[in-house]
Amino acid sequence: MRAVLLLGSLVSVVAGTVVGADVLQSQASPLSQVLSKLEQQGLAPIVEVDFDDGVWEIETFRKNKPLEVHVNPQTLAILSEHPDTHHRKPSINALTASQIARQIEQTGYQPILEMDYEHGQWKVEALHAGSERALTVEAATGKILSDRADD
Numbered sequence: 001m002r003a004v005l006l007l008g009s010l011v012s013v014v015a016g017t018v019v020g021a022d023v024l025q026s027q028a029s030p031l032s033q034v035l036s037k038l039e040q041q042g043l044a045p046i047v048e049v050d051f052d053d054g055v056w057e058i059e060t061f062r063k064n065k066p067l068e069v070h071v072n073p074q075t076l077a078i079l080s081e082h083p084d085t086h087h088r089k090p091s092i093n094a095l096t097a098s099q100i101a102r103q104i105e106q107t108g109y110q111p112i113l114e115m116d117y118e119h120g121q122w123k124v125e126a127l128h129a130g131s132e133r134a135l136t137v138e139a140a141t142g143k144i145l146s147d148r149a150d151d
Contacts, residue, residue: 028073035098046097049115094139103142
């Protein structure tokens with residue numbers, strides 16, 4: 001019985017990732033556009049991005065105060081926002097999150113499912129040629145440092 005429940009849970013998690021990716025591929029604006037719009041509205045730097053329950057969950061700053069915003073992937077409208085915990089900001093020399101996303105998209109990784117800034121690098125999950133990939137990207141240049149299958 002436990003094995004059946006565990007297997008069912010695993011299938012649900014995997015199916016959720018695939019369904020989320022399908023929604024992003026078919027209906028949503030590219031992540032670089034979403035992030036660029038937020039940066040233009042003064043929400044910067046962006047430090048974490050995750051597609052969950054059909055919306056973008058984005059951790060950013062407004063006037064140096066940490067904030068989490070939820071964004072509609074089709075309309076790019078901010079659905080909600082609330083104060084968040086402190087996050088480490090990217091270096092002043094780092095590219096913006098939208099620039100990193102744009103470079104990744106231009107090399108064929110679409111859609112981007114998640115981005116997380118850590119210690120001068122972006123950890124990125126994206127699809128490439130139908131396969132989910134885990135990337136490590138240098139924040140200062142946008143260079144992909146590693147690309148491996150995402151388990």
